[in-house]
Amino acid sequence: MAARVNLTIVHETDRQLERGLNLHRAGNVKAAAEIYQKVLEDDPNQPDALYLMGCLLHQAGDSAAAVELLERAIQGHSERAEFYYALGTAQAKLGKFDLAESNLRQATRLGSRAEFHISLGTLLKRQFRLAEAIVEFEAALNLQQNHAPTLALLRQALTSANRNDEAIAYLDRSLAALGTNADRLCDFANALQEAEDFAGAIDVYHRALALETDAPRAWYACGCAEIALEDFASAIVCFQEAAKLRPEWLEARHNLGRALYEMGQVSQAYDEFKVCAGRKEEGTRLARAMMAVIAPGAPQAGNRDVLEIRQAWARDLGVDELPVRTIPLIQAASNKLKIGYVSSFFSTDNWMKPVWGLINQHDRRQFDIYLFSDAPRSAILHGYNSNNADHFFDTKQLSNKALAELIRDNGIQVLVDLNGYSDMNRLPMYVLRPAPVLVGWFNMYATTGMTCFDYLIGDREVIPAEEEPFYLETIQRVTHSYLTFSVDYPVPPVAELPCITNAQFTFGCFGSQYKITSEVVEAWSRILIASPGSRLLLKNKRLGTTASREFMEKQFRNFGVSREQLEFEGPEDHFHFLKAYDRVDIALDTFPYNGGTTTTESIWQGVPVVTFGGDRWASRTSASILCAADLREFVADDLESYIARAIHLANTHEERSRLAALRREMRNHLLASSACDTIGFAREMEEIYRACWKNHAQK
Numbered sequence: 001m002a003a004r005v006n007l008t009i010v011h012e013t014d015r016q017l018e019r020g021l022n023l024h025r026a027g028n029v030k031a032a033a034e035i036y037q038k039v040l041e042d043d044p045n046q047p048d049a050l051y052l053m054g055c056l057l058h059q060a061g062d063s064a065a066a067v068e069l070l071e072r073a074i075q076g077h078s079e080r081a082e083f084y085y086a087l088g089t090a091q092a093k094l095g096k097f098d099l100a101e102s103n104l105r106q107a108t109r110l111g112s113r114a115e116f117h118i119s120l121g122t123l124l125k126r127q128f129r130l131a132e133a134i135v136e137f138e139a140a141l142n143l144q145q146n147h148a149p150t151l152a153l154l155r156q157a158l159t160s161a162n163r164n165d166e167a168i169a170y171l172d173r174s175l176a177a178l179g180t181n182a183d184r185l186c187d188f189a190n191a192l193q194e195a196e197d198f199a200g201a202i203d204v205y206h207r208a209l210a211l212e213t214d215a216p217r218a219w220y221a222c223g224c225a226e227i228a229l230e231d232f233a234s235a236i237v238c239f240q241e242a243a244k245l246r247p248e249w250l251e252a253r254h255n256l257g258r259a260l261y262e263m264g265q266v267s268q269a270y271d272e273f274k275v276c277a278g279r280k281e282e283g284t285r286l287a288r289a290m291m292a293v294i295a296p297g298a299p300q301a302g303n304r305d306v307l308e309i310r311q312a313w314a315r316d317l318g319v320d321e322l323p324v325r326t327i328p329l330i331q332a333a334s335n336k337l338k339i340g341y342v343s344s345f346f347s348t349d350n351w352m353k354p355v356w357g358l359i360n361q362h363d364r365r366q367f368d369i370y371l372f373s374d375a376p377r378s379a380i381l382h383g384y385n386s387n388n389a390d391h392f393f394d395t396k397q398l399s400n401k402a403l404a405e406l407i408r409d410n411g412i413q414v415l416v417d418l419n420g421y422s423d424m425n426r427l428p429m430y431v432l433r434p435a436p437v438l439v440g441w442f443n444m445y446a447t448t449g450m451t452c453f454d455y456l457i458g459d460r461e462v463i464p465a466e467e468e469p470f471y472l473e474t475i476q477r478v479t480h481s482y483l484t485f486s487v488d489y490p491v492p493p494v495a496e497l498p499c500i501t502n503a504q505f506t507f508g509c510f511g512s513q514y515k516i517t518s519e520v521v522e523a524w525s526r527i528l529i530a531s532p533g534s535r536l537l538l539k540n541k542r543l544g545t546t547a548s549r550e551f552m553e554k555q556f557r558n559f560g561v562s563r564e565q566l567e568f569e570g571p572e573d574h575f576h577f578l579k580a581y582d583r584v585d586i587a588l589d590t591f592p593y594n595g596g597t598t599t600t601e602s603i604w605q606g607v608p609v610v611t612f613g614g615d616r617w618a619s620r621t622s623a624s625i626l627c628a629a630d631l632r633e634f635v636a637d638d639l640e641s642y643i644a645r646a647i648h649l650a651n652t653h654e655e656r657s658r659l660a661a662l663r664r665e666m667r668n669h670l671l672a673s674s675a676c677d678t679i680g681f682a683r684e685m686e687e688i689y690r691a692c693w694k695n696h697a698q699k
Helices: 002-025 029-042 047-059 063-074 081-093 097-110 114-126 130-143 148-160 164-178 182-194 198-211 216-228 232-245 250-262 266-277 284-297 303-317 329-334 353-359 400-409 420-426 465-470 498-502 518-529 546-557 574-583 597-604 621-628 639-651 653-671 678-697
Strands: 337-343 367-373 391-394 414-417 437-440 455-459 474-478 506-509 535-539 566-569 586-588 609-612
Touching: 002 029, 002 047, 029 047, 047 063, 047 081, 063 081, 081 097, 081 114, 097 114, 114 130, 114 148, 130 148, 148 164, 148 182, 164 182, 164 198, 182 198, 182 216, 198 216, 216 232, 216 250, 232 250, 232 546, 250 266, 250 284, 266 284, 284 303, 284 420, 303 465, 337 353, 337 400, 337 678, 353 597, 353 678, 367 400, 400 420, 414 678, 437 678, 455 678, 474 678, 498 653, 506 518, 506 574, 518 535, 518 546, 518 639, 535 574, 546 566, 574 597, 586 597, 586 639, 597 609, 597 621, 597 653, 609 621, 609 639, 639 653
Parallel strands: 337 367, 337 414, 367 391, 414 437, 437 455, 455 474, 506 535, 506 586, 535 566, 586 609
Antiparallel strands: none
């Protein structure tokens, strides 16, 4: 009787686990977990329930809990290969590589299955044990012939091990096996992309597309691989084809917008994101986020548009404010004011020039300085004059809530954001109100669109009084430029004016490609056509690919400029990047998104920048810097004056002589100007901080 009862229980347990497994496979994880848990309540050591619950927890991201259950499953059932496989994969996720390897090897000994060898090979490859990884991938292929993901992993491992001939042979073998089946070729290309062999994936996508040109999936996936290689010009073609074949495909339109933006087609990108943002599908938040990033540089978006777009993004956050912790005002009035700076980019030497210029000059007798950095102190090589009185925190691994708590625990009174929309992942942290006074400076150049920020700091050039209604924040202004700077990293010496010796006049722009809009190309084309014998040197990260250079050549050709007047160059290490200014006579600014770092670097290398004051903060940044540098003569009133000024400089002999003299004295000229008066700037900023805190204290 007892035996019959026990047999019934076993059968019922099997039925329950089978039902749970079916729910698990169907994606109903919650219901599956309830069934597994019920079985474990009846029998805490039931091995299959422990195993299945462990797999579920690992898939849900709780690998630590999974390991505990899987170890219990193995006790007394050491012959089950799948138990060791699951345990090994969970341990690998936790970084316990030695234990993971041991259990995965045991799995392969107990049951030689392809997925066991693939997981072990992947683990070994992550540890750069390529020869051993290749053995495991080959073992997997022996069990599962022509399995595309395994072939992709093996090809990548062989390439990493410099066994290129074998890698090519495996690729040829794969392609031969796939033949002329476009879908299977696309699957193989997807596997190559998953293995991060993006160049190989692109080649196979093109093979598939040669067989079936109207395959939106292949066009889309190929575009994603091009983006991974940062070849945005090629990606544009792919996503345009995908969107043409499937106009309602949100992801294709979004990625097309991203690629267009990176290549300076900002108006078109803005329109693509606007279409996506207006849809109801999942992912429209991402489109609104991209619009919030690019709106200040979009020609068709005015100040009111920027405000409304950023407000819409802020509403998407859905983060509840935490109550502000009260700091005793009597104590705050008698002690040093605690100023905190938050940045993800403290380690970027050239970009941080204005930041270090301020922080290094702070009066530590009156201010305590706290740096909350998403880069370790060891990564900051230049710029920061380390002060023992300062408090430095490496916050890279902290969530926004944890960072807000850290800031609050340190009693920061005035917190200054240095990221702006360059690191949107940190912006939600400010909604948590980590300090009583929140300030944006350095990298915002438009309203935050967030009600949590109290102040933005600019100057009279970038934020005229009549534009304050387009800001949610209270505007504070310094007397001169809000981007006063100090150069404390290695730079080349200033070279002589190149047109004096080679007769050819060279315009240049080393700004980011996304700032070189169609409107900018048209203006520069007019300048080049009206300046016979002149040329234009463009140099930036995006121009490192052939497709990008051809893309830009076509843009200029559309406005009548020949290839002979153009020179395109990609990135270099920063010292040699700056040395390219030796070949430039005058720099041309971008609009409506001006240079900031680019403008300071250009004038420091002796090359004046021709700009004009536009209709928004982002289009007046260069004017702010140049006016503070006593170089106002290079700031035109409008676009037509900008074009005329550049043409005059290139075609007038007397101007060349004057430029040569200015170039020789440029650094001394700058050091004597407000643009490099970091001490005076620090005193002004400190007064603003005091005033902001006083306003808070009086509320």
